[in-house]
Amino acid sequence: TAASTPCTDPGSYARASYVHPGSDGVVIWATTPGTYVTTGAGDDAIGVISGANVLDGGAGSNFLVGGTGRDAFFVAADRSALTWDTVVDFHSGDLLTLWGYVGGASHFSWAAEEGASGSKGATLHVSLAGDGRDDSLITFAGFSQAQAEAFGMRQGFSSGVPYLLVYH
Numbered sequence: 001t002a003a004s005t006p007c008t009d010p011g012s013y014a015r016a017s018y019v020h021p022g023s024d025g026v027v028i029w030a031t032t033p034g035t036y037v038t039t040g041a042g043d044d045a046i047g048v049i050s051g052a053n054v055l056d057g058g059a060g061s062n063f064l065v066g067g068t069g070r071d072a073f074f075v076a077a078d079r080s081a082l083t084w085d086t087v088v089d090f091h092s093g094d095l096l097t098l099w100g101y102v103g104g105a106s107h108f109s110w111a112a113e114e115g116a117s118g119s120k121g122a123t124l125h126v127s128l129a130g131d132g133r134d135d136s137l138i139t140f141a142g143f144s145q146a147q148a149e150a151f152g153m154r155q156g157f158s159s160g161v162p163y164l165l166v167y168h
Helices: 145-149
Strands: 016-020 027-029 035-039 045-047 053-056 063-065 071-076 083-088 095-099 107-114 121-127 136-141 152-158 161-167
Touching: 071 083, 095 136, 107 145, 121 145
Parallel strands: 016 035, 027 045, 035 053, 045 063, 053 071, 063 083, 071 095, 083 136
Antiparallel strands: 095 161, 107 121, 121 136, 152 161
8 A cells, every 4th residue: 555646736637646657557546537647667557546647567468447537547558577467447539548559660450358357458559660470469348349449549759659549
């Protein structure tokens, strides 16, 4: 059990934050609405309840559970190790940013009914180099492949880092 840090930035919607920079796997359940949670390189589980939240599992494979508000999920793709993240409660207004996706070089495809038992759904398979080798898998629990293929997608850069934005 650890306490979050109150956010005092008047321009931020976040009311609290919790940062775990370590490489060990952790489970974090935020009970304060409007929380920013980020973890290090371990295989982590992050859950939130309500409000506008940011769930950033960092490197590794992560289980990210959204709340009733608008949530932003961050996923880090890396060619050095396959990651498989699961997103639960992805609903209208939510966003997922996959860092490392380079437009014109990276490719993705969808597969149906993959993932952990009880959290299966459409899975986004991402090849960063476009060579067909999966570098990142993201399962959207509870969604069919047809539903996931209807998600909006945009590519871009933020501070020089390429990304793929998936939105519902």
